[in-house]
Each structure stands twice: as C-alpha cells, then as structure tokens.
Amino acid sequence: MVFFSVDKLEPICKDIRADILRMTEAAGSGHPGGSLSAVELMTVLYFNVLNHRPQELEWSERDRFILSKGHACPVVYAVMARSGYFPVEELLTLRKLGSRLQGHPNMKSLPGLESSSGSLGQGLSVANGLALAAKIDKRDYRVYCLMGDGELQEGQIWEAAMTAAHYKLDNVCALVDYNNLQIDGKVEDVKGIAPLKEKWLSFNWHVIEIDGHDLEQVEKAYAEAKQIKGKPSIIIAKTIKGKGVSFMEDVAGWHGKAPNSEELEQALKEIYVQEGSTLKN
Amino acid sequence: MKMKPTRDGYGEGLLELGKTNPLVLVLDADLSKSTRTDWFMKEFPERFFDIGIAEQDMLGTAAGLALAGKIPFVTTYGVFVAGRAWDQIRTTIAYAELNVKIAGAHGGISVGPDGATHQALEEITLMRVLPNMILVVPCDAIETKKATLALASLQGPAYLRFTREASPVFTSESDIFEIGKSITLKKGTDLTLIGCGPIVYEALMAAEELNKLGISTRVINMHTIKPLDKETIIKAALETGAIVTVEEHQVMGGLGGAVAEILVQNSPVPVEMIGIQDTFGESGTPEELAEKYGLTSRHIIEASKKVLKRKTCRA
Numbered sequence A: 001m002v003f004f005s006v007d008k009l010e011p012i013c014k015d016i017r018a019d020i021l022r023m024t025e026a027a028g029s030g031h032p033g034g035s036l037s038a039v040e041l042m043t044v045l046y047f048n049v050l051n052h053r054p055q056e057l058e059w060s061e062r063d064r065f066i067l068s069k070g071h072a073c074p075v076v077y078a079v080m081a082r083s084g085y086f087p088v089e090e091l092l093t094l095r096k097l098g099s100r101l102q103g104h105p106n107m108k109s110l111p112g113l114e115s116s117s118g119s120l121g122q123g124l125s126v127a128n129g130l131a132l133a134a135k136i137d138k139r140d141y142r143v144y145c146l147m148g149d150g151e152l153q154e155g156q157i158w159e160a161a162m163t164a165a166h167y168k169l170d171n172v173c174a175l176v177d178y179n180n181l182q183i184d185g186k187v188e189d190v191k192g193i194a195p196l197k198e199k200w201l202s203f204n205w206h207v208i209e210i211d212g213h214d215l216e217q218v219e220k221a222y223a224e225a226k227q228i229k230g231k232p233s234i235i236i237a238k239t240i241k242g243k244g245v246s247f248m249e250d251v252a253g254w255h256g257k258a259p260n261s262e263e264l265e266q267a268l269k270e271i272y273v274q275e276g277s278t279l280k281n
Numbered sequence B: 001m002k003m004k005p006t007r008d009g010y011g012e013g014l015l016e017l018g019k020t021n022p023l024v025l026v027l028d029a030d031l032s033k034s035t036r037t038d039w040f041m042k043e044f045p046e047r048f049f050d051i052g053i054a055e056q057d058m059l060g061t062a063a064g065l066a067l068a069g070k071i072p073f074v075t076t077y078g079v080f081v082a083g084r085a086w087d088q089i090r091t092t093i094a095y096a097e098l099n100v101k102i103a104g105a106h107g108g109i110s111v112g113p114d115g116a117t118h119q120a121l122e123e124i125t126l127m128r129v130l131p132n133m134i135l136v137v138p139c140d141a142i143e144t145k146k147a148t149l150a151l152a153s154l155q156g157p158a159y160l161r162f163t164r165e166a167s168p169v170f171t172s173e174s175d176i177f178e179i180g181k182s183i184t185l186k187k188g189t190d191l192t193l194i195g196c197g198p199i200v201y202e203a204l205m206a207a208e209e210l211n212k213l214g215i216s217t218r219v220i221n222m223h224t225i226k227p228l229d230k231e232t233i234i235k236a237a238l239e240t241g242a243i244v245t246v247e248e249h250q251v252m253g254g255l256g257g258a259v260a261e262i263l264v265q266n267s268p269v270p271v272e273m274i275g276i277q278d279t280f281g282e283s284g285t286p287e288e289l290a291e292k293y294g295l296t297s298r299h300i301i302e303a304s305k306k307v308l309k310r311k312t313c314r315a
Helices: A006-027 A039-049 A070-082 A088-093 A123-137 A155-166 A187-191 A196-202 A215-227 A261-272 B006-020 B037-043 B055-067 B078-084 B086-094 B109-114 B123-128 B141-152 B200-212 B230-240 B255-266 B286-292 B297-314
Strands: A064-067 A143-148 A172-178 A206-211 A233-238 B003-005 B024-028 B048-050 B071-077 B101-105 B134-136 B158-161 B166-168 B183-186 B191-195 B217-221 B224-226 B243-250 B271-276
Touching (some): A006 A039, A006 A088, A039 A143, A064 A070, A070 A088, A123 A172, A172 A215, A215 A233, B006 B024, B006 B071, B078 B101, B123 B134, B123 B158, B123 B243, B123 B255, B134 B141, B191 B230, B200 B217, B200 B297, B217 B230, B224 B255, B230 B243, B230 B255
Parallel strands (some): B024 B071, B071 B101, B134 B158, B243 B271
Antiparallel strands (some): B183 B217
16 A cells, blocks of 8 residues: 655645535535545545555455545545546536435445445444454454534434444544534534533543644544554544635535535635635735 | 244244354344343354444444444334334435344334333334335244244345234244245135234134135235235235235334235225224233224224125125
C-alpha cells in the first residue's frame, strides 16, 4: 500500500471537494455540506489508513468502512472513485435513474460499499457486528464508521456504544463529523449533544479529539486509535460544515441543497486558488 | 394429543444448527429463557451474544455479522423485533438482502396475561410488505424446528414467527416441509380453510365438524406467507368456491389480507377472515382470549357457514 504525505493529500482533498460540488450540481440535489466537512477524514482513511484492495472487493482481510450518515455519500463516492473503485466520470451520474450512485448508499448497486444506509443511527451497530465477526474468526481487519453529530441524537447509537465497549471491540474506530449543524439549525439549539467527549468516555470508549481539517491531526488520530487495546476508539473531529466554500461554510441551509452552476463555478475557484489569495480577501 | 410450544421447536432447531452449521450465531435481547435461545447458549456459549435490551442495535449488529459471512439468528418477542426494529430491518437488512434470520417469539393473543403490549398481532403485515423478506409462520413445534433449519440454509433475510403457549403437535417428523409450498392437510370440495400458525389445528377441528354436517372442507396449512403459494390459493378458490382464512393475527394486512389480494386479482370468491379484527388484545387466559376474540373452531364453523351462504347467493 502506498502512503501519501500530507502535501500529496492536500491536492487530493481539493479534488474530492470539487467532485462533491460537481456531482451535486449535476444531480441538482444532494448533501454537499456534511460531505465537505468530512473530506479530510475520508481522504486520509481511504488513501492512508484502510487496508483495502479496490480491485479485489471480496478480499476477506480488508478493513471495512461503514457510512452511518448515509446522506454524506458524495464524499464517499468521491474518495472511492479517486482511490480506484470506479471511474471518476461516473460521479456525475449521482442520483440519476439507473445510476449505481444512489441518493443514499445502496451496497447492492455499488460494489465496494460495505452497507446500505440513509436512515440515521444504524451504522455503528453494523460496524460492531463486522468487528465482532473478526474477533470470532481471529481476523485482524478493522472497522471504521462515520457518524454525524446530529445523528448522535439517535438512541441506537448509544445502544451500539454500549455493545462495542461491552464486547471490547478495539477493532472499531468510530468517527464523528462534529460540524455542529443539522437541518433545523445548530445542534446545540436543536437538541444538545455536549459534552461529547465526556459522554463517550463514560461509555468506556477511548476518545481522541482533533481538528478534522488538519491532515496531520487526522493521520495521528487514526494511528492512535489503532494502538488502543481492550476498548473501541472514537475520533471526535471538529469540523466546519461546507468547509472550503466561503458561502457554504457553517450555513445549515447547505445541508441538503445542491449548488447551481454559478455557485459551482465560484466554489471551484475558491477551492483551487493558491493559499493566501482566497476570494474571502 | 401431545402439546408443545412452537418456541420449543425453535430452540431445538437452533441446537441442531449449532451442531451442524458453524456459521450460525444466536443473538437475543435479554429474553433467552423465554425464547429458548438459552438452550443454544448453554451448548455453544462462544456463539451466543446477549445484546441486552437493545433490539435496534441487535438487528444492526446482526447485519454486520451477516456482512462478514455469519448466519445470525436474532431473537426476541415479535412486538419488539418486528415493531421496534422495523426500520433497521427495512433499511439495513432487507434493502441490502443481508442473510439475517429474525425470530419473533410470543406471536399472537395467546401470550395471555401479559396483555396487549406483549401480544404481537402485526408482524405478518409488517414483514410481508418488505421486499426480499421471507416470512414463515409454522403450525406446531415439529414444523417450527423444520422451518428453523430450512431458513438457515436459505440465503437472504427471513422472519420466523412462533408462539408462547403449548399447542397441539399434529404434524409428523416425516412430513415434507418446503418454504413457499403450502401443505393441504385435508381434501375437500365445498370450502377451503387457509390457516397459519398453531391455530391451523382449530381449522382442522372445524373441518371435522363441517364434514360431519356434509360440508366437504379443505384445509391448507399456509406456513409460508412470503413467498405466498399463489397457485394453491387460486386452485382452492376455483375448486371449492369459498375461502375462510384463519390466523392469530390482525386480518388487516395479515394472512387474510394476503389471500384476499391474490383472490381479487385472479379468482374472486367469497372470503371470511378469522383473526384479530382491528383491535388490541388484553390480559386473560389464552382460552378466554381465543373465545372473546373469535379464534376457536366454533368461530371457524360459523364463518364457514356464512361464507357458504354467500357462495350460494352468488350461484
């Protein structure tokens, strides 16, 4: 497996962001906000962390990734395409009739997806099941699961949190995309989830808090999680919804709305301008 | 007549699977004694997982196990699995066609004194509306064991419904059981009783009485609700001209609804439906409840006479 240095990952993240915007613009709908916030988490995972073979999907020893917040599938489709699962051009079929890239992930239509999701709160349980099977069979694969912060309002997440700790599933690494926005507004205003670190600690998890847009911190967090034995780990990644596009950043309205062509053009300019000369200036 | 709860058949089925199929795992949600999964737990503790009182998580965990190639049997009361975890079954399991076997205990009003909250009366409706789902409602302990074994060797999501109370064991080990193929227990030409679950025995008793009255009554054990044995239902309608469905479940969307859907599209004949008529249950002994909610052989005989009158009016 080839490892990518941070300066190699940065341009990949830009491409992933551009993919998310292009595909949602082409679809005319979709969820750019919570996809853009998870770009670094997903890019590092697919390019540097996952032990996987995009050309050998049924490889039994592969690490698994479960997308619990299914609406963020644009970022997953983009990292999958960019890491060799399917052609990048196919991204533009998102949400179209007959596309393998369904509006929410369908593992039956797109090989390489490890589960189908869309109804929130269910992924961590699935990740636990995969991890438990690895324990039973004495296999070394690890299971990663991305959850939204608003999603943590779902009760099943906390059932699963107890299960993972009870069965000592140290091969589970959960990720929270903590962008603090959900459809109806700020998570803390809709129904607060803080203090998040303390909650997971009290559920007997190893907790790692990071800036979810700092590639070095993301890398280190995955490495730390891998070293933890006897308990599951969770990376609470502080992020910005719509990250990378000035008019989308930290705006709840961009949860489930696609950019139009003018907005796409502006967004792409922002993403690809050199550092220090963003349109914000 | 030997009496045995269908849940015992499930417990025995799991025990046999434990010996013959290493992929089989059993999950329960704190009801292992009642659902009989504790029999498996004692023999195969390393393949049994109590997920605690967390049904939604149990279904999700089972989905993950199935993704890894295991054959998980998730078990709890029907109300809590088909009802509470329906979305998990729909989105994570049925949509992805995962090989999860769902066992719903305590189906029907015969659960008795625990009352309405624990009497599952809706699972047939809830499960048969899901694409990819297989749904089996066996009639006695022997058939439940066979169904348990059959589901393990079948790929894809499936639901098995069984009951709490001891009920007559009226099939034999040598009877052939095949998912999707109903069993005609009695031949007849005037009328057909189509039932599922232990209440099929009441249908058999009713048929004996009806035959004494000179009414030639066919009895079909429709143990698989999905995929439904359409051909046999249509044939019964064409040959006998009147149908009574018999179930310990809401008729709305239940076996009654399922049979009616087939008949109106293919061979409409008068139908009467024995079952729960859009109401919740209540506490009482199973016998009292069967009497009050119209689930005895006497009620089936009354419904049969009624449907025959309607058949005559038409003719």
